[in-house]
Amino acid sequence: MTSFAADATVAELGESGILRLIERFCSNQVGDDAALMGGMAADQEMVITTDMLIENVHFSDATTSAYDVGWRAAAANLSDLAAMGAVPWGLLIALGLPKETPISWLENMYQGFGECLKTYGTELVGGDTVRSPIRTLAVTAFGQVRQGAAWQRNTAQMGDAIVITGAHGLSKAGLMLLLEPEVYPMVPLSDAERELCYRAHQRPQPRLDIVQTIRELTDHQSIRITAMDSSDGLADALIQLCQKSRVKASIDWNNVPIPSVLEKVAGIKARHWWLYGGEDFELVLCMPVDLADQLCQVVPECQVIGSITGTIPPDSDRLQDDLLDDVRDDFYVSGLSRRDGFQHFS
Amino acid sequence: MTSFAADATVAELGESGILRLIERFCSNQVGDDAALMGGMAADQEMVITTDMLIENVHFSDATTSAYDVGWRAAAANLSDLAAMGAVPWGLLIALGLPKETPISWLENMYQGFGECLKTYGTELVGGDTVRSPIRTLAVTAFGQVRQGAAWQRNTAQMGDAIVITGAHGLSKAGLMLLLEPEVYPMVPLSDAERELCYRAHQRPQPRLDIVQTIRELTDHQSIRITAMDSSDGLADALIQLCQKSRVKASIDWNNVPIPSVLEKVAGIKARHWWLYGGEDFELVLCMPVDLADQLCQVVPECQVIGSITGTIPPDSDRLQDDLLDDVRDDFYVSGLSRRDGFQHFS
Numbered sequence: 001m002t003s004f005a006a007d008a009t010v011a012e013l014g015e016s017g018i019l020r021l022i023e024r025f026c027s028n029q030v031g032d033d034a035a036l037m038g039g040m041a042a043d044q045e046m047v048i049t050t051d052m053l054i055e056n057v058h059f060s061d062a063t064t065s066a067y068d069v070g071w072r073a074a075a076a077n078l079s080d081l082a083a084m085g086a087v088p089w090g091l092l093i094a095l096g097l098p099k100e101t102p103i104s105w106l107e108n109m110y111q112g113f114g115e116c117l118k119t120y121g122t123e124l125v126g127g128d129t130v131r132s133p134i135r136t137l138a139v140t141a142f143g144q145v146r147q148g149a150a151w152q153r154n155t156a157q158m159g160d161a162i163v164i165t166g167a168h169g170l171s172k173a174g175l176m177l178l179l180e181p182e183v184y185p186m187v188p189l190s191d192a193e194r195e196l197c198y199r200a201h202q203r204p205q206p207r208l209d210i211v212q213t214i215r216e217l218t219d220h221q222s223i224r225i226t227a228m229d230s231s232d233g234l235a236d237a238l239i240q241l242c243q244k245s246r247v248k249a250s251i252d253w254n255n256v257p258i259p260s261v262l263e264k265v266a267g268i269k270a271r272h273w274w275l276y277g278g279e280d281f282e283l284v285l286c287m288p289v290d291l292a293d294q295l296c297q298v299v300p301e302c303q304v305i306g307s308i309t310g311t312i313p314p315d316s317d318r319l320q321d322d323l324l325d326d327v328r329d330d331f332y333v334s335g336l337s338r339r340d341g342f343q344h345f346s
Numbered sequence: 347m348t349s350f351a352a353d354a355t356v357a358e359l360g361e362s363g364i365l366r367l368i369e370r371f372c373s374n375q376v377g378d379d380a381a382l383m384g385g386m387a388a389d390q391e392m393v394i395t396t397d398m399l400i401e402n403v404h405f406s407d408a409t410t411s412a413y414d415v416g417w418r419a420a421a422a423n424l425s426d427l428a429a430m431g432a433v434p435w436g437l438l439i440a441l442g443l444p445k446e447t448p449i450s451w452l453e454n455m456y457q458g459f460g461e462c463l464k465t466y467g468t469e470l471v472g473g474d475t476v477r478s479p480i481r482t483l484a485v486t487a488f489g490q491v492r493q494g495a496a497w498q499r500n501t502a503q504m505g506d507a508i509v510i511t512g513a514h515g516l517s518k519a520g521l522m523l524l525l526e527p528e529v530y531p532m533v534p535l536s537d538a539e540r541e542l543c544y545r546a547h548q549r550p551q552p553r554l555d556i557v558q559t560i561r562e563l564t565d566h567q568s569i570r571i572t573a574m575d576s577s578d579g580l581a582d583a584l585i586q587l588c589q590k591s592r593v594k595a596s597i598d599w600n601n602v603p604i605p606s607v608l609e610k611v612a613g614i615k616a617r618h619w620w621l622y623g624g625e626d627f628e629l630v631l632c633m634p635v636d637l638a639d640q641l642c643q644v645v646p647e648c649q650v651i652g653s654i655t656g657t658i659p660p661d662s663d664r665l666q667d668d669l670l671d672d673v674r675d676d677f678y679v680s681g682l683s684r685r686d687g688f689q690h691f692s
Contacts (some may be wrong), residue, residue, distance in 0.1 A: 031590065032498050033574055034395035035427035039493060040386045048381035048471070050486055052440035054478040083379035094398035094440075094484040125394070129483075132400040138440040138484030139472075140396055146386060152378050228379055244377065 003102055011099035016309050018106070018129055018159040021081040025110040027090075027123040037090060037127035042142055046089070047150060048142040049080040063178040066105040069137070072245040076231060078120055078143035078206035085151035086143035088122035096132025104291035109137075133147050146220070151227035151285075160226070160308040161292035163285045164255035165231040166301045167200070168234045168257070168295050172277030173265040174201025186267035187213030193261045202282040210299065217294050233278040238333050242308075243287060249333045251306035253293050350449055357445035361495070364452070364475050371456040373436075373469040381472035383436060387489055392435070393496060394488040395426040401481040406684070409524045414548040416458030422577060424466055424552035425488035425627040429575040431497035431557050432489035434468035439485050442478025452608070455483075466554050497573035497631075498600040502591035506572070506654040507638035509631045511553050512647045513546070514580045518623030519611040520547025532613035539607045550627040556645065563640050564628035578623040586681050587632060587656075595679045597652035 010018055014074075019031075028035045040046065051073070053059060059069050074091065081088050093113065097106065117123055136190035176184045189197075189239045207229075214225065226245060230237045242249050256274070263270040285294075286308055356364055365377075374381045386392065397419070399405060405415050420437065427434050443452065456470075463469055484550065520543035522530045535543075553575075560571065572591060576583045588595050602620070609616040632654055633641075640650045 015610065017663070032424040032496075034393040034432070034489075036430065036491075036496050036498070037394060041384065042388050045385050046383040047390070048436070048438065048486075048488065049381040049385060049485065050438045050440045050472065051474050052442050052476045052478075053483060054442055054476060054482075056479075057477050058385075080379040084382065086380070090394070090485060093398045094396045095487075096398050096400055096482060107584050111465075126396065126423070130398045130400060131403050132398075132482065133480060134478070134484055136398070136400075136442060138396065138398060138480065138485075138486075140394075140438060140440075140486040141380075142394065142488070143380070150378075150382050165542075171564065177353050206637075240377075262671075293663040320416075 003293040006097070006104065008055065008103050008134065010101045010103055010106055013103050019026045021103070021107060022110065022127065022129065022262040025114045025124055027124065034146055037088070037125065040290065043147050044144040045147055045150060046142060047086045047145055048089060048140065049077060049085045050138060050140040051076050051080070053137040053139070053280045055190050060173055060269075063175060064202065066108035067112035070109040070114070071116045071203055074113045074116035074174070075204045075206045075281060078116070078208060079137045079204070079229045079231060080120070081141055081143040082206050082208045082211050083151065083227050083283060084143070084145060084147040085149060085214070085225065085227065087139060088120060088143045088288060090123055090125040091119070091126040091139060091141045092125060093137060095127060095129045096134070096136035097129065098129065098133055098334065101135065105293055118266060120206065148223070149222045151225045153228050153241055153244040155222070155224050156226040156241055156247050156308050156310060157285035158247065159289070161289045161304045162238070162249060162306040163253070163287065163292050163295060163302055163304055164234065164282055165210050166280070166282040167257070167259045167262070167300070168230060168264040168280045169205060169266070169270065169274035170197050170200035170280065171272045173197040173262055174199070177265065185265040189261065189264055193244040193264065196261055197265060203239070204279065207283045208282055209301075210283055214291075214295065217298065223287070223291060228285055230280050230282045230284050231278065233276045234242040234280070234284065235275040237284040241284060243334055245286070245308075246307045246312040248310040248312065249306055250309040251333060256305055257303050269335060300310065349677065353684045354449045355445060356443055356447045356449055356452055359449055365483075366490060368451070368456065368473065368475065369454060371460045371470055372472065374471045374555060377497045378393065379586070381436070382440070383471065385465045389493050390490040391493055391496060392488060393427060393430045393432045393491055394486065395423060396484060396486040396689055397422050397426070398594035399483040399485070401463040410548065411505045413458035416455040417549055418459070418464045419485045420459045420462035421550045421552045421627060422540060423470070423485045423577045424554060425550070425577060426460070427487055427489040428552050428557050429497065429573050430489070430491060431495060431571065432491040433557065434466060434487060434489045434554070436469055436471040437463060437485060437487045438482060439473040441475045442474065442480070442482035443475065444479055444481065447478065447481065466552065476547060492568070495568045497571045499574050499587055499590040500628040502571055502587055502632035502654050503570070503592050503659065504593065504654055505635070506553065507688065508584070508595060508597070508652040508654065509632070509633065509638050509641060509648055509650055510628055511556050511645070512626070512628045513603070513605045513608070514576060515608040515612070515616065515619035515623040516543050516546035517550065517625040518541040518609055518619045523611065524547070528605070533610040535610055536606065541566060541612065542607055543611060546626065550625065550691050551564040552627055553629045556648075559639075559644055560641060561671060563637065569633070569637060570657070573629055576626050576628045576630050576642060577624065579622045580626070580630065581621040582624075583608040583630040587630060591632070591654075592658040593654045594650055594658065596655040602651055603649050
């Protein structure tokens, strides 16, 4: 490869140079019009998801290195597959770049993306690279799940336990430590605590391990599990699961697991960040109580935070019609408002 | 649905309003973390492709209505599936929008996208919508092809006929008529001729019909067919097919089918636009001569334009190493230079 100065840009690399760089990270070298993936076993279904990430909306040089932009983009999409109970099959990246993007940014972004995929046993299989005034990533992830065994959002039932698979609020804490170091933390942190928050923000871990653990616990039988990830915040996930399943939930507010490090960073805002911080990429699951107990025993960071306590009458049209936005959120989860939540588009 | 003023923007619509609008065009209404697609027959493989389109790079309000932005985005991705010999299975759109985007733009874009999918018997199954300073679309299309029957770029052999499936240069002609009406056409056009050019540019037709026709002509046997689409220009397609297959081609330059309307619009530039115009979304195919003859008989707009005349010695490392960019293109196709070609990234 021709060598470039440390600050060389993708414009100097040119189209074919960009392609050669990307090919180092891509398992599909043939360069056809589309990636050929092979077939699926007869008992499998496909799930597929896409996410767009925009510079200065979803990431910025101030808080996110190129490596972490790649890692987070991969992790967010793998988390969507985990939320469906699926196993990853492959990913694509469509990339928009300004001419003045450093080659090193492009390379490090693919490095982070690739490391995340490798960690979770999957591959980049294709993509597209175009010129754009701002850095833009659109990642597509697709995976497989056994016929009838996909987890959805609309299957929760009265009596189900509500389980979260790990800490919430730490991604927000990491972001705020980076953005406003003169304001946060409220109480001094150890290096390890600070690193914990940074990592939660910069290297989120999609919970594909939970998919595997639950499959093993249930002996690969199709147990009814209702799931989504908490990328838009824990509160949003709880409300969505209730809305889609037409059920009410009760959270054990006196006993929710607010991480101690979160209290040190956020002070009185700790509970708020825990609920609304977003981007923790844990799973929020509704399942039979005994399975929930087994899961919490096997995976210590899992915790039951409440249960499904009632159903929304089928003759209530408030869910269907245009009043949806006016429905008070505690119609679903007592004491919870979505208004403060993280909103993708506003 | 709440009614909005004609010039209302997506900011007024809000996140949930945007989602409701999109749901009207999307077959997957459940709103899970990923779309659940079902399984594939045991004898099928999957192909998957993604494309990013940026405002003022790939489209602009000056030449492309919202409806046509949607149509073209769908068509370009379906054309990639056709180039693989595949049948569409579904598509996703990730969309970045400025707050001030008119609701009508969003709606018309989805309308155009949806009409194209409907025309070709497939569906929108999911997506993502985020805030962005510029309008950005990332479309992912996936399809199915029988095991071992995918068309690729690297299988052309000595003696193959080279077939194009339709007119080239007309998309460029349509674009130039829109952009520089005081310069083009060189010779007055009838309304029908003008419309032909506009439509070539604004409503390209992915050649999924050719996939079907060839499958029928070959009785669904796996015949070796080498293919790509001409989205980046006919010259680029010819060179890529030769590079990837390590063969040389000869084009019957004295007998190439330059459309008469192209000569009226472009004058002495007609042949140049035919070769380098791009975005015609036809297929360029290499196949045994007798199959080529059958295809041209059944589909009159298909034409043999040349043949594969030789191979590149396997000990030539010029294809592999960093001299690639310096290789004179007539190393592959006599008299053809890629230098003037359409380049995605420069």
